[in-house]
Amino acid sequence: MTHLTSRTTLLVVATFGVGAVHVVPTAAGAQPAAAARTVQVDLARDRAGHEPVSFLPVVGHWVVATDAGRKVILADGRAWKRGQPAGGLADKARAIYGARHEEFIDNVKAFAYFPIAVARDVPSFANGDIALRFKMIGGTLDRCAGILFDLKSNGDYLTVRFNGTEDNVVLWTFNGGRRSFVKRGTENFPLELGTWHELRASVHGTAFTAYLDGKLVLEHTLTAPVSGRVGLWSKTDSMSEFADFAVTSAAR
């Protein structure tokens, strides 16, 4: 797994499925109160050919696949149908939002064009970096891969995504069953299918930045600080692979 930030001072490896968390100090003399922590999703417990356990598929069809011998998460849009939440949505919503899951389900159904999978063991992200690598494979209508963040218990969320049919990075907000454009990246990037790329979202208070393959592509001032769950985002029939999902939480 790739470590995505040089600011990491503690490495927290969450072993999903059993709930064990290992904290490994990586820099001598770091101050715990101000330390950043990186949670890197480990797919060791996920089984190829099955629905992931490290991410909870809420909308769309998500499966663990292998790519060059290593496990990745595949958003498989071939099975996408309009308005189709993932199977077992109620149970999954209950798993992450408990008694408040009904509002979440209603809202998520309104966004069923957009497959999402929630990182099971990242209960909240407010400040820091979220990074992943993605590889677009196909999709007749869309070829998207994105970072889901600020997911609330009512189903509202933000996403920053790359769209291979538009060749751009865009920040979107989803509120009350409505998707709204926030900001488009500064330039277009015609990425080739079948190649890996890194997308990173950085949040510091209301300052939001996004990076594609290490290049700053989008800057925006959010209307409010974020606080919510995080995960993977896709769109309609996109076939996209995801790997190396990492969340580096920093003090505000």
Add this chain to the structure above:
Amino acid sequence: MQCSAQCGAGRGAQRAITAVAFLAVIGHPAAAQGATRAAGQVARACGRDTTGAWYRRQRAWADESRHDWSDDALRSALLDAAGLGASSAVGALPGFEVVGEQLTATGADSGPRTRLLDSLRALARNRQAPWPTRSVVGAAGVRAVWLLVARDTALSRTALHRMMEAGPDESPPAAVATLEDRLRIGAGRKQIYGTQLSRAADGTLALAPLEDREHVDLRREAAGLPPLGQTLCAARALGGR
């Protein structure tokens, strides 16, 4: 190219045969009966299975037996402008076309066609205006639009976006894939479905530059197109050497 020894049976065919056989495959009335037979022979030689999922999917999409479109007048105008007969069935797209020889609406430009193209351009400029998709003009009407926009790159680009936005129930994925590849090659990019073949000076057909060949059949299957190997075999047999 992947091609069985049997593909050699069709080598030496002329460029025109490719186009006419293509017409036959897509059910265009301009296709001669002989071309239909030629297409059938090639299909047998290259193992094209018309009971395959891709074929059944395209045929199912094109089924107009329910007569469930809303604008008969526009549909008739589109069919007329594209040179399609009012009763012509929409055939399956074969999964390839030759760069610079792609099928467009037949016949000379006429007043009605010019007016219709102007109307499509007006629709293209207005994002709120409904694009003529399956529920509006039926499968044959959508095919007519696809043929009509082929000569206008800007209009083709808008048509592609509108077709993508409309989704697979309203726009045939095979046509979306072919159009996207055509526009990508035209813009100097690599294609992603392998639908575009280029013809060398000696008449040889070759696959135009393709991205991510590893997953191309996955994409073709999702778009309702036959496997690339099968398509290349058929294309070569029809018009390559």
